[in-house]
Amino acid sequence: MSYTAYPSLRNRTVFISGGSSGIGAELVRAFAAQGSRVAFCGTKPDGADALIAELCAQGATELLYEACDVRDIAALQALMERVATRWGAIQVLVNNAGRDDRHSLDELTPDYWDNCLAINLRHQVFATQSVARQLQAAGLAGSIINMGSISWMRGRPNLIGYAASKAAISGMTRSLARELGAAAIRVNALLPGAIVTERQTQLWRNDDEDRKFIELQCLKYRLDSSHVARSTLFLASDDSDGITGQNLIVDAGLAQVSVAG
Numbered sequence: 001m002s003y004t005a006y007p008s009l010r011n012r013t014v015f016i017s018g019g020s021s022g023i024g025a026e027l028v029r030a031f032a033a034q035g036s037r038v039a040f041c042g043t044k045p046d047g048a049d050a051l052i053a054e055l056c057a058q059g060a061t062e063l064l065y066e067a068c069d070v071r072d073i074a075a076l077q078a079l080m081e082r083v084a085t086r087w088g089a090i091q092v093l094v095n096n097a098g099r100d101d102r103h104s105l106d107e108l109t110p111d112y113w114d115n116c117l118a119i120n121l122r123h124q125v126f127a128t129q130s131v132a133r134q135l136q137a138a139g140l141a142g143s144i145i146n147m148g149s150i151s152w153m154r155g156r157p158n159l160i161g162y163a164a165s166k167a168a169i170s171g172m173t174r175s176l177a178r179e180l181g182a183a184a185i186r187v188n189a190l191l192p193g194a195i196v197t198e199r200q201t202q203l204w205r206n207d208d209e210d211r212k213f214i215e216l217q218c219l220k221y222r223l224d225s226s227h228v229a230r231s232t233l234f235l236a237s238d239d240s241d242g243i244t245g246q247n248l249i250v251d252a253g254l255a256q257v258s259v260a261g
Contacts, residue, residue: 008238010035013087018097020048022197026225032060039083041068070097070123077130089134092236095124096147102158116161141184148191150255177245186244193251218253
């Protein structure tokens with residue numbers, strides 16, 4: 001099956017956090033296939049090396065990976081500056097890094113809470129700050145996509161810190177869209193539903209869980225990382241240049257059914 005090619009993404013500098021595994025790795029594949037210059041960070045060098053080898057074998061040439069823990073804001077912003085020095089201002093930023101670790105209210109400590117927000121929320125703000133400065137200095141338009149989640153819409157238990165972070169991303173996106181719009185910088189959030197990834201499969205996925213999700217979804221098949229990646233490409237491209245401050249839900253109708261039910 002073939003999907004849309006976006007000429008506006010060719011040779012455009014893209015930065016993806018959390019790109020060495022899961023949805024992030026699929027995002028790297030998707031932008032590389034569009035001919036973008038793709039820089040990404042993550043904490044799994046082995047996964048990144050395998051991904052780069054895979055894409056180079058397919059003809060990709062402009063790829064850059066550096067290990068970086070997004071909780072280290074200084075290191076993250078320094079990496080983004082190196083990317084801009086190499087390829088020019090980052091015109092597409094995908095704030096993807098995050099972890100949906102399970103935790104009950106009783107288990108929470110202040111340190112755990114702060115760490116959860118650092119992994120899932122804080123870095124998105126400061127990565128956006130870095131890219132906005134680059135774009136404004138260069139006089140370029142840009143697209144920022146913040147990876148949210150429908151978890152807060154569904155009220156999922158044992159995900160208090162994660163859900164709080166993802167709800168905050170939706171609010172942050174609206175404010176940033178207003179603040180950066182005059183500079184032609186678009187800011188949108190993409191909210192995935194139940195996405196099949198290697199991590200989900202290893203930790204929680206089974207036939208019973210698949211049946212439960214499919215029963216709740218409007219569309220009766222499981223979604224995978226490619227569904228998220230294709231929607232991200234649209235928000236990154238000039239084809240969506242009239243869209244900002246929005247929450248694009250990619251969940252096969254799961255949130256609609258859960259809220260209604």
